[in-house]
Amino acid sequence: MWKKEEIEEEVRHIVAKSLLLKPELVLLSSRFFLDLEAESIDILDIRFAIESTFGFKFQNDEIRELLQVLANEHQVTEKDIPELFTVGRMADFVVYKLIPSS
Amino acid sequence: MIERVLITGVGVVSPFGIGRDRYWDNLVEGRSAARMITSFDASMMPTRFWANAPLSEEDLMQQLPNQRAGKLMPRAVRMAMIAAEEAMTQSGVDPLRLDPFRFGISVGAGGIGLVDQGLSPIDFQMAIQMTGKTDIPVSEGEYWQYLLNHMHPLNPIRTIPNAISAHLAIQYQAMGSCLTYTTACTSSAQSIGEALLALRHGRQDIMIAGGADSSTNPSNLLSFSLLGALSTRNDEIQHASRPFDRDRDGFLLSEGAAFLILETETHCRQRGGEPLAELSGYGTASDAYRVTDEPEDGRGAIRAMQNALRDAGLTPDQIDHINAHGTSTRMNDPIESFAIHHVFGERANRIPVTSNKSMIGHLVAGAGSIELVAAVMTIREACIPPTINLQHRDEACDLDIVAGQARTGQVRTVLSNSFGFGGQNACLIVRQVNHE
Numbered sequence: 144m145w146k147k148e149e150i151e152e153e154v155r156h157i158v159a160k161s162l163l164l165k166p167e168l169v170l171l172s173s174r175f176f177l178d179l180e181a182e183s184i185d186i187l188d189i190r191f192a193i194e195s196t197f198g199f200k201f202q203n204d205e206i207r208e209l210l211q212v213l214a215n216e217h218q219v220t221e222k223d224i225p226e227l228f229t230v231g232r233m234a235d236f237v238v239y240k241l242i243p244s245s
Numbered sequence: 246m247i248e249r250v251l252i253t254g255v256g257v258v259s260p261f262g263i264g265r266d267r268y269w270d271n272l273v274e275g276r277s278a279a280r281m282i283t284s285f286d287a288s289m290m291p292t293r294f295w296a297n298a299p300l301s302e303e304d305l306m307q308q309l310p311n312q313r314a315g316k317l318m319p320r321a322v323r324m325a326m327i328a329a330e331e332a333m334t335q336s337g338v339d340p341l342r343l344d345p346f347r348f349g350i351s352v353g354a355g356g357i358g359l360v361d362q363g364l365s366p367i368d369f370q371m372a373i374q375m376t377g378k379t380d381i382p383v384s385e386g387e388y389w390q391y392l393l394n395h396m397h398p399l400n401p402i403r404t405i406p407n408a409i410s411a412h413l414a415i416q417y418q419a420m421g422s423c424l425t426y427t428t429a430c431t432s433s434a435q436s437i438g439e440a441l442l443a444l445r446h447g448r449q450d451i452m453i454a455g456g457a458d459s460s461t462n463p464s465n466l467l468s469f470s471l472l473g474a475l476s477t478r479n480d481e482i483q484h485a486s487r488p489f490d491r492d493r494d495g496f497l498l499s500e501g502a503a504f505l506i507l508e509t510e511t512h513c514r515q516r517g518g519e520p521l522a523e524l525s526g527y528g529t530a531s532d533a534y535r536v537t538d539e540p541e542d543g544r545g546a547i548r549a550m551q552n553a554l555r556d557a558g559l560t561p562d563q564i565d566h567i568n569a570h571g572t573s574t575r576m577n578d579p580i581e582s583f584a585i586h587h588v589f590g591e592r593a594n595r596i597p598v599t600s601n602k603s604m605i606g607h608l609v610a611g612a613g614s615i616e617l618v619a620a621v622m623t624i625r626e627a628c629i630p631p632t633i634n635l636q637h638r639d640e641a642c643d644l645d646i647v648a649g650q651a652r653t654g655q656v657r658t659v660l661s662n663s664f665g666f667g668g669q670n671a672c673l674i675v676r677q678v679n680h681e
Contacts, residue, residue, distance in 0.1 A: 163313045188398065190398070191397055
């Protein structure tokens, strides 16, 4: 069973590997596009690595749902989401999939 | 205004490794780049050698100007980026000081997609049959479902045919024409020729032009073997590529990249650039005959050479040297010889002719550009690299082949031939800059 902290650590390392960054430079608060200078295909790469590592597939409607939650939280529209999208939020998605009770 | 077009930088990744000097030194020394295949078990293949660049994926990654973009680059693209960087450095151009909209890219590219796409449906079915695992889904629908779940999402974008030109444009912030030519073995000769036209007619000031290809993989080895195009001289691989020789039996499959910086004379002078040579002529023509056979009358090759001479404003008498396509296949060499005779008449067997493929093998889409770099260096170094392995010249190849050893002496003009499947023919002419 994965623990939340382990998932967060693993996601940070996956992101670092994909973006050729030192893991210590990837924080849970790092924003993919603004802080880490990722592009959209990097997110696809990271998503693939996460699914392979943790052994599940994100369903597209789940992702939409989670993004909507994020938009509501920050009181912004969906098109502004990418700017808010952080490594920690990505880890939250994984936690949600693996530890449903969380 | 018609502009003269100058070559101000060249860069190479060859089967000898990284760098134009390493490439040139090995050419002049007459070394074969052929190696036995060790990257996979080729014992069942009719051809068990090739001329791969002695560089691992990690080696190539380390040399990239932008490593982060490297994960999106298959092998041919990585080699292209390294070769282009060497050319840019030699030219002394600072890309950030150029007018980005008059700075273009022109690339000859090959089967990037075929190599990296992963499993084809046929491969997949065969793999399943071989494992004997009948519980694996094999229906077509399940097969596509399997790929949907397991294929890496970056695969399709890694393998787009315009990957090289796109990455070069991003790397150097070139926002002008961004072109890709996929015309088999003429690809990079055509990409350079078409860049010449764009520059000469004022559409661009400067372009990065050339090509890259990486066919040294099981899939391409299999394909070219099935076509009977490769030498099967497995016992003496260094002697396998023998253009114009009576006993030639096919070409040596290889890989690499070569890029040139092309500039209008005005642009080059204004920035104080140093030209290496002038790119003075380009001709192209189609055989419109058969997909893999060349017509015996050499019509497309002849017309391509004649067009290039006319384009350069030169007569056949003014060509000092021919860098031949010279593949070492049964078909190409005599027809190319015939075509040279037709174009050059009585002088045909007094013009020194060489084939770089005797040493580096056939780079397929990258062949035209890496051979044009040899042509430029031939002019600069006053030395024609040899055609190795010519022991008994084929009587149908009655030319002055530079056999065995390099030949020194001034060379002012070089004509370089490239012919390809589909009946493609392209010819380029380079000229010494101070030739008046």
